[in-house]
Structure formats: structure tokens, C-alpha cells
Amino acid sequence: MEKVKYYNRKPLPLEMHKVCIVQKTRIPTVEERVNAIRRAGFNTYRLESDDLYLDMLTDSGVNAMTNEQLGAMMIGDDCYAGSSTYKRLKNKIKEIFNKDYFLPVHQGRACEYMLALSYVKPGSIVPMNFQFGTSVNKIRYCGGDYVICIQEDGLNRQSSNPFKGDFDLVKLERILREKGDNVAFVRIEAGTNLIGGQPIALDNMLAVAELCKKYGVLSVLDASLLQDNLHFIKTRENAYSGMSIREIVRIMSDAMDIIYFSARKLGFGRGGAIILNDETEFEHIKTFVANFEGFPTFGGMSVKEMEAIRVGLDDTMDEDIIAQGPQFIEYLCTELEDAGIPVVTPPGGLGCHIDAMKFVPHIKRDEFPGGSLAAAIYIASGARGMERGGIDEPWEDPEVEPYGSMELVRLAVPRRVYTVSQMNYLIDRLCWLYDNRELIGGIKFETPAPHNFYDALNSVSDWPERLAAKFREDFGESL
Numbered sequence: 001m002e003k004v005k006y007y008n009r010k011p012l013p014l015e016m017h018k019v020c021i022v023q024k025t026r027i028p029t030v031e032e033r034v035n036a037i038r039r040a041g042f043n044t045y046r047l048e049s050d051d052l053y054l055d056m057l058t059d060s061g062v063n064a065m066t067n068e069q070l071g072a073m074m075i076g077d078d079c080y081a082g083s084s085t086y087k088r089l090k091n092k093i094k095e096i097f098n099k100d101y102f103l104p105v106h107q108g109r110a111c112e113y114m115l116a117l118s119y120v121k122p123g124s125i126v127p128m129n130f131q132f133g134t135s136v137n138k139i140r141y142c143g144g145d146y147v148i149c150i151q152e153d154g155l156n157r158q159s160s161n162p163f164k165g166d167f168d169l170v171k172l173e174r175i176l177r178e179k180g181d182n183v184a185f186v187r188i189e190a191g192t193n194l195i196g197g198q199p200i201a202l203d204n205m206l207a208v209a210e211l212c213k214k215y216g217v218l219s220v221l222d223a224s225l226l227q228d229n230l231h232f233i234k235t236r237e238n239a240y241s242g243m244s245i246r247e248i249v250r251i252m253s254d255a256m257d258i259i260y261f262s263a264r265k266l267g268f269g270r271g272g273a274i275i276l277n278d279e280t281e282f283e284h285i286k287t288f289v290a291n292f293e294g295f296p297t298f299g300g301m302s303v304k305e306m307e308a309i310r311v312g313l314d315d316t317m318d319e320d321i322i323a324q325g326p327q328f329i330e331y332l333c334t335e336l337e338d339a340g341i342p343v344v345t346p347p348g349g350l351g352c353h354i355d356a357m358k359f360v361p362h363i364k365r366d367e368f369p370g371g372s373l374a375a376a377i378y379i380a381s382g383a384r385g386m387e388r389g390g391i392d393e394p395w396e397d398p399e400v401e402p403y404g405s406m407e408l409v410r411l412a413v414p415r416r417v418y419t420v421s422q423m424n425y426l427i428d429r430l431c432w433l434y435d436n437r438e439l440i441g442g443i444k445f446e447t448p449a450p451h452n453f454y455d456a457l458n459s460v461s462d463w464p465e466r467l468a469a470k471f472r473e474d475f476g477e478s479l
């Protein structure tokens with residue numbers, strides 16, 4: 001917390017909550033961890049909750065709720081049509097985003113499906129700052145395709161650019177000018193997920209919205225990771241540092257035609273929402289929601305979750321609360337960087353991203369440096385991260401194994417879930433692993449191609465056992 005100065009201690013991120021309900025966890029022994037990752041086919045997606053000490057796979061649907069959210073869940077009005085829960089959430093959305101129409105759906109990817117069904121035809125294109133798996137799959141399913149418009153620095157793993165998620169406006173305008181009629185909409189992703197939760201500047205969003213107006217194309221904001229992005233606008237973009245979070249959201253929202261979000265992230269709940277001001281567009285999208293998701297007053301969400309999102313959205317307007325995620329991530333990244341461990345910079349939202357190509361440069365691309373490092377991190381610490389590289393990369397041609405543009409391990413930081421001491425434990429184990437990185441070996445798929453990110457792999461040697469033996473040598477009986 002920037003607002004608190006320390007007397008004689010090194011500043012640490014400060015939690016702005018007290019804990020009311022806890023969930024027990026344990027640290028499996030290093031031998032149990034080797035067995036678990038073998039059983040899981042060296043794929044962290046296949047580990048089970050009981051195998052984990054720190055679950056840092058994702059930030060989707062795993063954020064802690066407040067006592068006020070849990071309390072609000074009890075007033076959920078399970079009324080099929082005309083529910084007062086719908087009205088309360090709609091009013092909250094109007095208050096924050098100034099948009100009159102709201103369509104609930106069951107989670108973020110359902111928003112993407114509804115929008116693709118509503119606007120994407122064979123031959124359509126959707127320009128976007130960067131792609132996101134669940135989003136582009138729906139666009140392709142409907143016969144369209146996407147075009148990435150990220151500015152030059154966006155894919156730079158080490159950079160000081162505060163807004164790596166910005167659009168290349170020249171490229172976007174060229175596409176709109178040349179292909180205007182085929183553009184279904186422009187998708188603007190806040191807190192750009194796949195380049196490391198990197199923010200987009202408000203000025204850049206406004207310029208994109210301006211171009212959309214000029215060429216008569218819908219602007220659609222994916223606000224799933226808006227919470228972190230808002231913190232970065234407030235702290236990194238001088239023109240807006242004097243404004244409140246609510247004022248910043250208002251400026252952003254007024255410029256966008258449609259906003260959608262995963263409420264498994266924004267709003268600390270479990271659900272999704274599409275919001276807009278145009279009645280005709282609302283009626284158009286509503287028919288798809290009614291057919292595929294649920295009656296348009298709940299769209300597949302439970303009314304309890306809708307009440308929790310209503311209260312959670314107020315929390316996302318509170319600067320002290322939204323600062324914590326990015327501050328934990330910055331702490332993690334800075335401590336690791338100081339220890340010489342290669343991380344993606346500047347720190348973004350969502351999580352800390354470790355650069356596997358630099359951590360384990362001796363592992364070749366076809367033995368998956370990111371996946372191997374994710375397995376090794378689990379063996380060293382009991383923490384589960386997510387590979388972001390070749391394993392995760394979709395297969396365009398079933399004959400050719402694709403390589404990711406990067407080989408990263410993402411350690412997501414679920415909001416308000418872990419403490420600073422747990423982060424310190426993780427940092428310590430990562431430092432040990434870095435000093436022993438030459439022991440980490442590669443992994444290979446067990447099954448014939450093409451592969452899927454959920455498939456099992458195997459270690460190319462007994463490196464996991466050798467890594468565990470070194471752990472025992474250095475830590476004795478310690479967990």
C-alpha cells in the first residue's frame with residue numbers, strides 16, 4: 001500500500017481485509033509432489049486440489065468473497081421472470097457503467113459466444129489488441145477470424161513500457177479503412193491476459209473508440225481484467241491520476257458501445273455480463289441469451305451469485321482494494337528479479353510471469369521449457385502455475401507441432417486469497433530452484449499428435465527424482 005510508510009521495516013504489500021473464514025491447506029512432501037506430478041502427466045492442469053499448497057493456476061472463479069457478499073447471497077430472489085435480484089444488479093451496473101441494458105450469462109466465455117453469434121458471419125474479422133483463447137474460438141466457430149493489433153512493444157518480454165496492451169492505432173485504422181464492411185466489431189481487451197495481464201491506457205482505448213465511430217464499427221470492451229487495468233491507469237497514466245476510479249470507469253464506459261466481463265474475475269463472483277446502451281442491439285443479443293444461456297433475468301447464473309457480484313462490483317471501485325492484486329504481483333516480480341530470476345516486466349495484473357526460455361535455456365522448444373519449469377516449480381514448492389507456451393498453443397495444422405511465441409510460466413495471484421508470508425515461501429523455493437536449474441529436464445507428450453493443452457506428458461529422464469534428491473540434501477526433513 002503506497003499510502004502507508006514504514007518506520008524501519010522493508011515495505012511489504014499490505015492486506016486491506018481481515019480473514020473471517022479460512023480453508024485448510026497442507027504442504028505435500030517433496031516425494032508426494034514428484035508422485036503427484038508423475039500421476040498428473042507433468043501437466044499442472046491435471047493436478048488435484050489435495051496435491052497443492054498454493055493454487056496459482058488461474059484467477060478465474062477463485063477470488064475470495066467478503067462477508068458482505070456472502071450476506072447478500074441470502075437475499076437472492078429466485079424468481080424466473082421479474083426477479084428483484086436482476087433489478088438490483090442492473091441498477092448497480094447503471095450506477096457504475098452508466099449503461100441501461102444488462103444481459104446476464106453464466107461466465108465470461110458465454111459473453112463471447114453470444115457476441116460472436118450476434119455479429120460474426122463467415123468472412124467477418126474482429127481486430128483486437130491481442131487474442132484470447134475463449135474469445136477467438138467463438139469467432140472462428142461462427143466462420144470469422146481475428147487480427148492482432150498489439151503495438152510493437154507488447155510482445156517484448158523485458159520492457160519498461162507501462163501500457164504494453166495498447167493498440168497499434170495505425171494498423172487498426174488501416175484495417176478499418178480497407179476491410180470496414182467485414183469488421184464485425186473491434187475487441188478491446190483490458191488487462192491483456194495472454195501478454196501477461198498488461199494494461200491498455202485509457203487514452204489508447206478512447207482513440208480506438210474514436211476510430212470505431214469514424215468507420216461505423218462497434219467497439220466492444222472485454223472488461224474481465226478491468227480491475228487491475230484501472231489501478232494501472234490511476235497509477236501510470238498521469239492525465240487520470242487525479243480522478244477517482246469511478247470517474248475513470250465512466251469516461252471509459254461512455255466511449256464503448258458494448259462492455260462484457262467474466263464476473264469470475266471482475267466483481268469477485270462467479271458469472272458474466274454483457275452491458276450496452278442501444279435498445280436494438282440489446283434485443284438482438286437477448287434472443288441468443290434466451291436460447292442458449294437462460295431466461296434473460298439470470299442467463300444461467302444463480303441469483304446468489306448475482307447478488308455477490310452486485311456487492312463485489314462496489315469493491316472493484318475501491319482503490320485500496322483493487323491495488324492489492326497488482327501490489328502482490330509487483331512484490332513477487334521485484335523480489336524474483338532482484339534474485340536474478342527472469343520475469344516478464346513491467347509487472348502486470350493477473351499474475352507473475354516467469355520467462356522459461358531464460359530460466360531453463362538448456363531445454364529445447366520441443367521439450368517444452370514452460371511446461372517443464374511449471375512441473376519443476378510444483379516439485380520445489382507445491383505451488384501450481386500454468387504453462388503459457390507450446391503446450392497451450394492451439395494446433396492450426398494437425399501435422400505441425402506449434403511453438404508458442406513465448407515460453408512462460410504464469411503464477412496467477414487469486415485476489416485476497418494468499419498472504420505475504422505465503423508469497424515469501426514461494427519466492428524462497430523459486431530462488432532454490434533457480435540455483436539448481438541445471439537439474440530441470442524436458443518433457444514429451446505420451447500420445448500421438450495433434451495435442452491438446454490438457455494431455456499427459458512424461459519426463460525425458462529421471463530428472464524429477466534427481467531434483468527431489470537435491471531438495472532432500474539441501475533441506476533435510478523440511479517440507
Ligand SMILES: *Cc1c(COP(=O)(O)O)cnc(C)c1O
Pocket residue numbers: 060107108109110132134135189193222224225262263264265271272
Ligand atoms: C478469463 C477471461 C475470459 C473468460 O472468462 P471465464 O469466466 O473464465 O469464461 C475472457 N476474457 C478475458 C480477458 C479473460 O481473462
